[in-house]
Structure formats: structure tokens, C-alpha cells
Amino acid sequence: MLHLTTETWQAMVAHALDGFPDEACGLLAGATPDQGEVFVPCANVDRSSRSFSLGPDAWQAVDELDGRGLAVLAVVHSHTHTEAYPSPTDVAQAANPFIGGWRWVLVSLKRPEPVVRSYRIDGEAIDEEEVVLIDR
Amino acid sequence: MSVTVRLPTIMRSHAGGQSEVKAEGATIGEVVNDLVRQFPGTATHLKAPDGGVHKFVNVYLNDEDVRYLQKLDTPVKEGDQVSILPAVAGG
Numbered sequence: 001m002l003h004l005t006t007e008t009w010q011a012m013v014a015h016a017l018d019g020f021p022d023e024a025c026g027l028l029a030g031a032t033p034d035q036g037e038v039f040v041p042c043a044n045v046d047r048s049s050r051s052f053s054l055g056p057d058a059w060q061a062v063d064e065l066d067g068r069g070l071a072v073l074a075v076v077h078s079h080t081h082t083e084a085y086p087s088p089t090d091v092a093q094a095a096n097p098f099i100g101g102w103r104w105v106l107v108s109l110k111r112p113e114p115v116v117r118s119y120r121i122d123g124e125a126i127d128e129e130e131v132v133l134i135d136r
Numbered sequence: 137m138s139v140t141v142r143l144p145t146i147m148r149s150h151a152g153g154q155s156e157v158k159a160e161g162a163t164i165g166e167v168v169n170d171l172v173r174q175f176p177g178t179a180t181h182l183k184a185p186d187g188g189v190h191k192f193v194n195v196y197l198n199d200e201d202v203r204y205l206q207k208l209d210t211p212v213k214e215g216d217q218v219s220i221l222p223a224v225a226g227g
Contacts (some may be wrong), residue, residue, distance in 0.1 A: 025226075054224040059222070087226065088227075093225050095192075096224060097192065098146050098181070098193075098222030098225070129196040
């Protein structure tokens with residue numbers, strides 16, 4: 001289960017809307033493994049509606065988060081025209097050893113109401129976990 | 137040519153915990169090879185089986201991704217900063 005503060009949920013959705021029509025991306029971080037407290041919007045260096053890549057700003061953010069005692073819990077990105085479900089490209093990229101343990105959080109803008117879902121991807125296995133909004 | 141190479145967290149344990157190291161070379165490819173020569177443990181994350189750079193790694197020269205320059209043949213100057221960054225992407 002992934003707990004998100006309402007502010008964090010809103011920040012992720014706002015960044016996805018800001019990035020439209022391109023995919024938007026960022027990092028979700030927290031002091032504990034199951035609670036996303038901070039969303040760091042990052043540049044999508046691909047500037048594409050079909051793909052995203054994190055750039056140097058993301059890794060600078062990782063170092064800064066580490067200095068604040070926060071760990072990255074998830075890479076977050078939007079799907080502008082498809083469901084909040086990992087694409088084959090996402091699954092292939094999840095094998096990246098640099099991000100072992102990170103969740104994949106998807107924000108879908110396919111419908112008028114944005115949808116946020118969280119997954120753990122292990123090889124070809126995609127396991128969804130419930131996203132629960134909390135008030136801080 | 138001596139350049140500074142910034143390492144991602146996962147590689148620092150293979151370089152004595154350092155976040156930045158010095159490496160020598162006239163091109164990005166030579167710098168990468170010198171890095172692996174000095175710190176053989178970095179090869180796992182850095183080198184692809186074909187001798188190139190691993191697909192999950194991007195190399196930046198100062199603020200430019202070398203994929204959009206001359207890739208491993210990109211020349212470097214004394215004092216340049218090379219950054220090894222995880223290549224996190226999706227679609």
C-alpha cells in the first residue's frame with residue numbers, strides 16, 4: 001500500500017497537466033518506505049507525448065533528498081492518452097539496476113478525471129498496490 | 137587530459153565512497169575506460185557486453201548528453217566535468 005498526502009497527489013497531477021501534451025515525469029520521495037510525502041517534478045528530456053527520460057535535474061534532486069533524509073520511493077510519469085498501467089516500454093526499463101526497489105507511479109490523463117496508480121515491476125510481473133490518500 | 141567524473145550513488149561504493157573522481161582521456165570513451173581501469177567494480181554498471189556504455193547509463197559532458205554530441209568519440213578538455221547518470225526512462 002502506498003500512502004500519499006493529498007498535496008503530493010495534487011502536485012503529481014498538476015505536473016502531469018502542466019506537461020501535457022507531452023508526458024511528464026518526476027520523483028516521489030518519503031522518509032518511510034510506504035508514504036510519499038514529497039513530489040519532485042523533473043524535466044522530461046525527451047519532450048515527447050510517447051516517452052519520458054529523467055535528466056540531470058532528477059539526479060541532483062536525488063542527492064538533495066538524500067541530504068534531507070528522504071529516499072526515492074517511485075518514479076512518476078504520465079500517460080496522456082492511455083490508462084495508468086505500465087507500458088511494455090516501462091516494463092523493459094524497470095529492469096534498470098539503478099532504480100531497484102522503486103515503484104512505478106502512473107498518472108493517466110486519458111479521461112477528464114486524472115487517475116493515479118502505483119505498481120511494482122519485477123521482471124515481467126506487474127503488481128498493483130493500493131494508493132491511499134491521507135491528510136497530514 | 138584530466139577531467140572530473142561524477143558518479144551515481146550506486147557506483148560510489150566501487151570508488152571508495154567518492155562521489156567525484158579524476159580520470160584521464162582525450163575522449164569520453166577513453167575517460168570511461170580509465171574510470172573502469174581505476175575502479176574495476178564500476179564495470180558492471182557502466183560497460184555493455186559490446187564494450188560500449190550500458191543501456192541504463194547516460195554520460196553527460198558538462199550539461200550535454202554525449203548521445204547528442206559524438207557519443208564515445210566526443211572529445212574532452214582539461215577540467216571538463218563528466219557525469220555518469222542512470223538512464224531512467226519509459227513510455
